[in-house]
Amino acid sequence: MRVTVHLPGLLRADAGGAAHVPVEVSDGTQLGGVLDELTTLHPGLDRRIRDEQGQLRRYVNVFVNGDECRAIGGLDAKVPEDADVRLLPSVAGG
Amino acid sequence: MTYLLVIGTRKGLFTARSEDRRTWRVDGPHRLDAADYASMSSVYAVGINPHSGRILAGAESSHFGPSVWYSDDQGATWHEPDKAPIAFPEDTDASFTRAWQFAFGDDADTVYAGVEPHALFRSGDGGLSFELDRALWDHPHHDDWFPGAGGGAIHTILPGLLASGGRAPDAMTVAMSTGGVYQTRDGGGSWKPANRGISAGFLPDEEPEYGQCVHKVAAAPDGVMYAQNHHGVYRSADPAGQGWTAIEKGLPTDFGFAMVTHPGRPTSVLNFPVVSQEVHLPPDNRLAVYRTDDAGDSWQAYVDGLPDDAYFGIVLRDGACTDGADVPGFYFGTRTGDVFAATDDEGTWHQVAAHLPDVLCVRATEV
Numbered sequence: 001m002r003v004t005v006h007l008p009g010l011l012r013a014d015a016g017g018a019a020h021v022p023v024e025v026s027d028g029t030q031l032g033g034v035l036d037e038l039t040t041l042h043p044g045l046d047r048r049i050r051d052e053q054g055q056l057r058r059y060v061n062v063f064v065n066g067d068e069c070r071a072i073g074g075l076d077a078k079v080p081e082d083a084d085v086r087l088l089p090s091v092a093g094g
Numbered sequence: 095m096t097y098l099l100v101i102g103t104r105k106g107l108f109t110a111r112s113e114d115r116r117t118w119r120v121d122g123p124h125r126l127d128a129a130d131y132a133s134m135s136s137v138y139a140v141g142i143n144p145h146s147g148r149i150l151a152g153a154e155s156s157h158f159g160p161s162v163w164y165s166d167d168q169g170a171t172w173h174e175p176d177k178a179p180i181a182f183p184e185d186t187d188a189s190f191t192r193a194w195q196f197a198f199g200d201d202a203d204t205v206y207a208g209v210e211p212h213a214l215f216r217s218g219d220g221g222l223s224f225e226l227d228r229a230l231w232d233h234p235h236h237d238d239w240f241p242g243a244g245g246g247a248i249h250t251i252l253p254g255l256l257a258s259g260g261r262a263p264d265a266m267t268v269a270m271s272t273g274g275v276y277q278t279r280d281g282g283g284s285w286k287p288a289n290r291g292i293s294a295g296f297l298p299d300e301e302p303e304y305g306q307c308v309h310k311v312a313a314a315p316d317g318v319m320y321a322q323n324h325h326g327v328y329r330s331a332d333p334a335g336q337g338w339t340a341i342e343k344g345l346p347t348d349f350g351f352a353m354v355t356h357p358g359r360p361t362s363v364l365n366f367p368v369v370s371q372e373v374h375l376p377p378d379n380r381l382a383v384y385r386t387d388d389a390g391d392s393w394q395a396y397v398d399g400l401p402d403d404a405y406f407g408i409v410l411r412d413g414a415c416t417d418g419a420d421v422p423g424f425y426f427g428t429r430t431g432d433v434f435a436a437t438d439d440e441g442t443w444h445q446v447a448a449h450l451p452d453v454l455c456v457r458a459t460e461v
Contacts, residue, residue, distance in 0.1 A: 010158070013128035044176070048158040051189035052181035059157045089157040 001027050001081040005038050007045075008088055014044035025079075031064060032075035034085055049087065059090040097417060098168055099425055099458045100149055101433060102137030105451035107151050109169045115423050115437040118446045126163045126172040131155055139412065140457045141196025143205065143220065147461065150205065150221045152193025160192045162207070164221055168461055175222045180207060180215055183226060188213070195412060196221070197251035200263060208248030212239045212270050216282065227282045230268070235287065235304050239273035242307050242324070247271060249411050250311045255319070256334070267311065267319065267333070274306035275321070277334055290337030293326055310411045312353040316360035318389065322353045324371060329390045341390030346377040352414040357422050361389040364396070364424060366409035374408055381405040383426065385441065399434070399443035406430060412455035419460055427453025 005021045015021055023037045032054070039046035049060050054075075056062065062069040063086040069077045079085065099110040099118070106123025126132035132153050139152035149169055154160040162179040163172045182188040191210040198205055205217040207224055213231055215224035230236075240246060248270045256265035256277055264281040267288070274289040287304040294306045307324035314320065321328040321338065325348050328338035342348040347367045356362035365384045369375050376382060385396040407430030414426035423437040431450035434443040 010129045010131045047161065047178045047181075051159060052178065053184065053187060053189050055189065057157065057159050 001025060001029070003034055003079055003081070003083040003085055005034065006084060006086040010089065011045060011048055011087060014048060015042040018042075023085075027081070029079060030073075030075065031062065031069055031077040031079055031085070034079050035062075035075070061088045061090050062086070063088065095419075096461050097419070097423065097458065098142075098461045099417075099433070099435070099446060099456060100140045100142065100151075100169065101427055101447065101450065101453060102140045102151065102153075102412075102455040103427075103431070103451040103453050104136050106133045106135065107137045107140070107153065107169075108447070108450060110433070110446050112446075115435055116444055118435075120447045120450075121169075124169060124172060126151065126153060127174060131158060132161075132163065136192070136454065138454050139193040139195050139207070140455050141198065141205070141221075142457050142459045143198050143202060144459070145198065145202035146220065147459075148202075148220060149457075150196045152196070152207070154192040160190055162193060162221060177223065179217075179222060180209060180224045182213070186226070186231065191245065192247070194247040194249040195251055197253055199253050204253075206251045206253060206266075208251045208268060208270075210245045210247035211241075212236065212246050212248055212273060214248050214251065214268055214282070229278070229283050230276065230285050233276075233285055235273065238305060239270060242271040244271060244411075246273075250308070252311065252313050252319070255313050255317060261317075267313075269308040269311045269321070271309060271324075272305060272307040274304045274308050275311060275333055276304075286334060288333035288337075290333075291330070291340070292321065292323055292328055292338050295325055309351045310353045312355040312363065314355040314360040314363070314389075315358060318360060320353050320355060320363050320390065322350045322365065323348075325349055327353075327365060327390065341386070344386075344393035345384055346382075350409075351411045352409045352426070354414045354416055354424060354426075357416050357418045358420075359387070362387050363390065364414065364426075365393065366414060366426065368408050375406055376408060379404045379406060381407070381428070383441075383443075396436075396441040397443075398441060399436070399445075401432075407432060407452070410454055412457075413453050415456050415458055417458035417460060423458060425456050425458050427456045429453065 101108040108122030110118040123133040135153035205221040214227040250269035252267040327342040407428030427433040429452040433446040
């Protein structure tokens with residue numbers, strides 16, 4: 001199945017400038033698997049999104065069809081076919 | 095001669111250059127990464143490799159995590175290795191939070207990083223990639239080290255120094271908050287605590303074998319070490335053997351974060367007092383540096399040229415340094431964004447920069 005990952009401006013430099021990255025994954029792949037495939041395509045993104053233990057960085061939000069992933073299972077969240085996966089930096093800092 | 099001062103702040107990396115150490119040109123925040131978010135990152139650690147001139151900057155983005163950037167052209171351009179330069183192995187179940195200090199070995203390739211959570215990393219390629227010191231990570235005391243208010247980190251690395259009497263290539267001293275001082279004699283293969291005499295008033299046993307909250311250790315050219323503790327200022331020629339001797343008498347407080355030794359005069363040390371663990375302000379709300387010229391037996395205020403009105407910015411652990419020049423310059427930055435330099439032995443301070451974001455670290459060199 002194909003999903004589309006939307007990148008915020010601050011992360012596009014790590015994806016060759018792309019704002020949207022189409023990702024092909026097997027049916028039933030969870031969010032973590034989508035991020036695995038995304039970061040295989042663009043390795044520089046991985047350390048921005050997840051730490052070295054594979055955990056989402058605290059102030060990186062990932063929305064799956066509009067639902068923030070932490071409310072729907074985190075990296076185990078279901079990702080439907082043709083889903084929009086949107087990465088957004090959280091409101092934080094000063 | 096040109097002097098370069100690299101300033102890490104809560105919001106990015108700045109540099110200052112001078113021909114005479116009186117007039118400075120300040121640049122920044124520098125663009126570290128292509129997307130420019132790192133220009134707003136907290137730069138807790140800066141190191142200038144004395145062999146190669148490479149500058150390392152440990153920056154931490156609140157959103158996108160920490161990394162290490164480097165510059166081989168005195169800060170004009172910055173680069174980040176393709177692979178995360180510092181990362182904990184999977185079996186540690188730990189994640190790199192931030193670099194607190196870089197230190198350098200006897201060659202251009204050997205670089206050390208003290209990081210949070212409590213760990214020491216070593217690089218053999220000039221700081222492009224690092225490996226965890228396993229012996230220190232697996233030390234039986236590790237589970238008892240805990241974070242202070244600033245975080246749990248190794249913030250002091252003194253390669254080649256174990257005790258006075260000369261350098262030992264396989265020796266190293268590190269300090270951490272909290273945990274105290276540890277030393278190795280075998281290149282990081284094994285580590286022993288070296289805290290005898292340092293108090294830990296926040297623990298039931300006030301003089302434990304380890305667990306002290308040492309804020310900074312600085313080494314004099316004769317190998318004698320000076321430590322600013324959570325409470326207490328100490329001197330030791332032999333931390334693992336004779337232990338530490340209190341030398342805070344004559345200072346306005348026994349609390350603080352930074353210590354800087356004179357690169358050529360063994361008994362001269364700078365200290366930057368802070369009111370207390372509860373009140374992180376300069377004593378009497380006045381910016382003051384204290385200096386000893388007799389190894390801590392007495393201290394004198396060293397304030398000529400500093401603001402004489404109310405002041406509230408303190409100097410953090412790596413917020414002070416020397417350039418190591420023949421006539422050494424001393425530098426410090428404050429949490430209210432001022433940077434000062436003193437380049438004469440009389441101790442007259444001059445302002446290098448004002449109104450920067452809060453200063454976390456400074457490093458200086460001749461270029």
